[in-house]
Amino acid sequence: DAGITQSPRHKVTETGTPVTLRCHQTENHRYMYWYRQDPGHGLRLIHYSYGVKDTDKGEVSDGYSVSRSKTEDFLLTLESATSSQTSVYFCAIRRGDSPQEKLFFGSGTQLSVL
Amino acid sequence: GQSLEQPSEVTAVEGAIVQINCTYQTSGFYGLSWYQQHDGGAPTFLSYNGLDGLEETGRFSSFLSRSDSYGYLLLQELQMKDSASYFCAHALYSSYKLIFGSGTRLLVRP
Numbered sequence: 001d002a003g004i005t006q007s008p009r010h011k012v013t014e015t016g017t018p019v020t021l022r023c024h025q026t027e028n029h030r031y032m033y034w035y036r037q038d039p040g041h042g043l044r045l046i047h048y049s050y051g052v053k054d055t056d057k058g059e060v061s062d063g064y065s066v067s068r069s070k071t072e073d074f075l076l077t078l079e080s081a082t083s084s085q086t087s088v089y090f091c092a093i094r095r096g097d098s099p100q101e102k103l104f105f106g107s108g109t110q111l112s113v114l
Numbered sequence: 115g116q117s118l119e120q121p122s123e124v125t126a127v128e129g130a131i132v133q134i135n136c137t138y139q140t141s142g143f144y145g146l147s148w149y150q151q152h153d154g155g156a157p158t159f160l161s162y163n164g165l166d167g168l169e170e171t172g173r174f175s176s177f178l179s180r181s182d183s184y185g186y187l188l189l190q191e192l193q194m195k196d197s198a199s200y201f202c203a204h205a206l207y208s209s210y211k212l213i214f215g216s217g218t219r220l221l222v223r224p
Contacts, residue, residue, distance in 0.1 A: 101212060102159050
C-alpha cells in the first residue's frame with residue numbers, strides 16, 4: 001500500500017453522463033498519473049501531473065480532463081462518457097526519491113459505460 | 115513513437131527459468147523498468163535498469179542493452195505464483211511520461 005486511494009472502486013454509468021474518478025494520496029508526492037488498461041493494450045497514459053495545477057497530456061487524453069487543486073488529490077473527469085471509455089483506470093504516484101520509471105499504483109477503478 | 119514490443123504470452127514449467135523480452139525503437143530514455151500484475155490486481159514495480167547490464171533481485175533479474183535496443187526480465191526457479199502479466203516501461207529524456215509495453219502474460223504450469 002503506497003498511500004493511494006482510488007474512488008470509486010467500481011462505477012457503472014450511462015453514455016453521455018459525466019464521470020469523475022478520484023485519486024487521493026497521503027504522502028504529498030509531486031507526480032501523479034492516470035492510466036487506463038484494456039485487454040491487448042497494456043497500460044496507456046491518459047494525463048499526468050507534476051504539481052498543483054500543473055498537468056499535461058499522455059498518450060490517450062482525448063475525452064478526458066484532469067484537475068489538481070491540492071497536492072493530495074488528482075481528479076480524472078470524463079465529460080461525456082462513451083462506451084469506448086469502459087476500462088480499468090489506475091492512478092499512480094512517483095515518490096520524490098525514486099526514478100521516474102518506478103511508480104506505485106492504486107487498486108484501480110473499474111468503469112463500465114453502458 | 116515510444117513503442118515497446120513484448121511477446122503476448124509465454125508458458126513455462128514450475129521450477130524452470132523463463133526470459134521475457136522487450137524491444138523498442140526509441141533512443142534517448144533514462145532506463146527500462148519492469149512491472150508485475152496479477153489478474154485483478156494493480157501493477158507492482160519489479161526492477162529498474164538505469165545502466166546497461168544485469169540487475170539482480172532475488173529470483174528476478176533484468177537486463178538492458180541500449181546498443182541493441184533490447185531488454186529482458188529473467189525469472190528463475192519459477193513458482194506457480196509467478197503466473198501474471200509482466201510489463202516493460204520507459205520514459206524519454208525531459209519527459210515525465212512513463213510508457214508501457216502491451217505486456218506478456220506468463221503461465222506457469224505444474
